[in-house]
Amino acid sequence: xxxxxxxxxxxxxxxxxxxxFLLYANVLRELSAEHSLVVVTGGGKAARDYINVARSVGxxxxxxxxxxxxxxxxxxxxxxxxxxxxxxxxxPRDYKEAEAVIASGKIVVMGGVVPGQxxxxxxxxxxxxxxxxxxxVATSVDxxxxxxxxxxxxxxKYEKMTAKELVNTVMSIEMKAGSKSPVDPLAAKIxxxxxxxxxxxxxxxxxxxxxxxxxxxxxxxSMARIHSGTIIGFD
Ligand code: UTP
Numbered sequence: 001x002x003x004x005x006x007x008x009x010x011x012x013x014x015x016x017x018x019x020x021f022l023l024y025a026n027v028l029r030e031l032s033a034e035h036s037l038v039v040v041t042g043g044g045k046a047a048r049d050y051i052n053v054a055r056s057v058g059x060x061x062x063x064x065x066x067x068x069x070x071x072x073x074x075x076x077x078x079x080x081x082x083x084x085x086x087x088x089x090x091x092p093r094d095y096k097e098a099e100a101v102i103a104s105g106k107i108v109v110m111g112g113v114v115p116g117q118x119x120x121x122x123x124x125x126x127x128x129x130x131x132x133x134x135x136x137v138a139t140s141v142d143x144x145x146x147x148x149x150x151x152x153x154x155x156x157k158y159e160k161m162t163a164k165e166l167v168n169t170v171m172s173i174e175m176k177a178g179s180k181s182p183v184d185p186l187a188a189k190i191x192x193x194x195x196x197x198x199x200x201x202x203x204x205x206x207x208x209x210x211x212x213x214x215x216x217x218x219x220x221x222s223m224a225r226i227h228s229g230t231i232i233g234f235d
Contacts, residue, residue, distance in 0.1 A: 001133040001217050002036045002102075006123035008139040009044025011203040013075050016046075018082075025082035027206040031213060032086065032107050038098060038130065039109045040072075040123040041079055047071040065115030072111030072119055079109050095129045102130070120187035128194035134216055135196050138203025141182050143230035148173050148180060160231045163192035191232060201229025 005028075012020060031037055047068045054064045076091035088106040092098040094113050101108055112119055120137060127135040144166060145155035158165070170188040173181040182200050183191075191198050199216060203209055208228050216231075 001034075002038075002130060003031075003213065003217075004038050004040065004123050004127040004130070004132045004135045005209075005213075006040045006119060006135070006137045006139075007042065007079075007203055008137075009042030009047055009072065009075055009119075010140045011044075011138055012041055012079065013044040013046060021078050021082040024079060024206045025084075025086075027210040028079075028083060028107055029086050031210055035213075035217065036102060037107045038102065038126060038132075039076075039079065039107065040119050040126065041075040041109060041111050042119045043068050043071040043075065043112070046074075062115045065112075069112035069115070074111075076109045076111040083107055083109070095126055098126060099130060117186055118184045120184045121190065124187040124190035124194070124196075124198075127196045127198075128190055132196055134213070135191070135198040136209065136213055136216075137183055137187075137198065137200045138206075138209050139182050139200065140203070141200075142202035142228050144169060144182055144200050144232075148176070150180075151176075158230045159227075160233055163188070163195070163198075163232050163234065166232050167192050195234045197234060198232040199229045200232070 012024060014020060028037060050067050050071055051064045054067050073091050080087040080089060086107055088101045088104050088108050091110040092101055098108055098110055113122055123135060143157045144161060145157050146169060147155040149155040167188045170181040170183055170185050174185055199212060201212055212229060
């Protein structure tokens with residue numbers, strides 16, 4: 001199976017702990033024994049900090065995005081370092097380059113590509129471009145909620161939902177100031193269009209991410225309930 005795994009920067013680069021990168025590297029190595037993997041890393045706190053400084057000194061939003069992209073690529077390079085010879089040595093700069101280097105048989109790790117989006121969208125576009133079998137978004141929340149669980153105590157988690165429901169949910173969350181959805185609206189629209197099965201899940205424990213991917217890959221999970229995430233399905 002070909003999988004695109006999006007790992008949020010707030011998960012992977014939390015506290016910039018070397019152990020987090022090494023733990024994820026171990027899990028990715030195991031998964032890559034059976035599956036082709038393309039990993040997209042987010043920027044996390046460092047991206048936000050650098051973007052805030054850039055904005056404060058007068059940079060426009062495109063410049064801020066370029067700075068964010070650079071941080072996502074730095075996180076990709078840290079993960080590549082943790083993977084050693086099992087990773088393709090450079091993060092691809094765009095989708096075509098990613099496709100070309102999959103042939104190396106190595107784990108491909110990349111960050112952002114163009115201003116105006118986030119790495120969720122990179123992952124979804126990549127999944128569509130590569131005709132991936134599965135996309136996994138490992139993030140800091142354990143799935144998609146009816147509202148932002150950080151700001152709304154009545155938010156209810158979906159265990160399964162359609163892509164259309166995902167788009168509607170994400171749009172309604174993003175419209176509220178200060179709220180943040182687990183998948184950005186562009187990524188949700190791409191998931192709806194490409195119809196690739198997607199899981200949005202808590203990425204804090206890489207071993208759980210691996211378990212869920214294995215369940216989905218063997219189809220034991222597709223119809224089952226995956227407690228640590230939300231399945232966006234098409235059946
Ligand atoms: P992230 O994907 O990490 O953004 O990219 P995020 O959703 O805010 O971060 P998490 O989920 O909390 O980790 C960081 C920033 O890099 C720029 C954007 O400015 C984004 O906010 N970026 C990233 C792009 O402009 N284009 C890309 O393709 C990717």
